[in-house]
Amino acid sequence: MLGGMEVLVRPDPALWLFLPPRRRRARFAVPYDGEASLGHVVRAIGVPPTEIGPPVVDGRPCGTGRRLADGSVVDLAPPDRPQPLPDGARFLLDVHLGSLARRLRLLGVDTAYDTHAEDAELVERAGRERRVLLTQDRGLLMRRALWAGAYVRGHGADAQQADVLDRFAPPLAPWTRCTACNGELVDVPKEEVVGLLEPGTRRCYDRFVRCRSCGRVYWRGAHGRGLDAIVEDAVRAVR
Structure with missing residues (x-):
């Protein structure tokens, strides 16, 4: 711990799944060097930046680029639901979410899915096509180049579909998209x-x-x- 500085983090219980077991509690101290941004601190404790709403530092909302002071109290909570979709309702799913991709297409949601894309390709495509990358890979959501993303909670297509609909409430147009390729x-x-x-x-x-x-x-x-x-x-x- 450089200079003995630290900040106090208070995570909402909904974020505990991203934390190591020793930090799954109402508050914990994090060593701080006085230079790192709040976003760096969030990544360092294991929480993808996509999974938090506006942070609150010492009782005031702020951006993730803020520098912290010794003893700052940081409150972290998930984004409000439903969360507005940037550039409309468009998604890109990683290779492990094929069943969810077919479900979303059945519901008429614009959903891209590629079984052969590498992580870097997914991040690049999400930005190029202005799609929200849906994944259960926390490492993908940590990438600084990612335009927009979200961690999908749940196991199985039923639970995952429920989570995505609850988080984003995308407009639905059932029976209008091909479940195989996303075409009209x-x-x-x-x-x-x-x-x-x-x-x-x-x-x-x-x-x-x-x-x-x-x-x-x-x-x-x-x-x-x-x-x-x-x-x-x-x-x-x-x-």
Whole structure:
């Protein structure tokens, strides 16, 4: 500890999952050199900057670029929910969130997903396309070049979908995006796609939509009830 300086950090319990066990408590002291910014201190204790709202230092809101004084009291809390989406509702998901990507596309949310992208490519694409990077990789969210990001809480698509909808409340347009590629779905006459259909599908269904980007054909089959339930739950969640 340089010069014996320190600051007192008081994290909201919702942030404890980012902290090492010894710091998962209402307050703890952090050594401070007098030069580092508040943002550096937040990163140093393990909390991605994307996961905090405006910090409060000695009772006053401030930015993460602020320098601290010896003995400063820093209060950290998650962003308010719903959190406004910069540049509209556009997301980019990392390789581990494929099920969530398909869910968001089902709901009509603009969702990019690439199974082969490296971390640096994800960060670059998020900035270039002005997308919020969704991930459970804390290291990705620590990168200074990241334009916007968020940690997805929960295990499994149901819990992760609920977290994203609760945090951002994106506008939904169910059944308008291709779950495979994120392209726009449009109605298509049956005769235009009949050659792509299995005999049973040709006999039983008459309404079809097709992706403008990849050409995939969709219809309301036996799995429709399960998808309807997902959509209904999501619509109720963002009302």
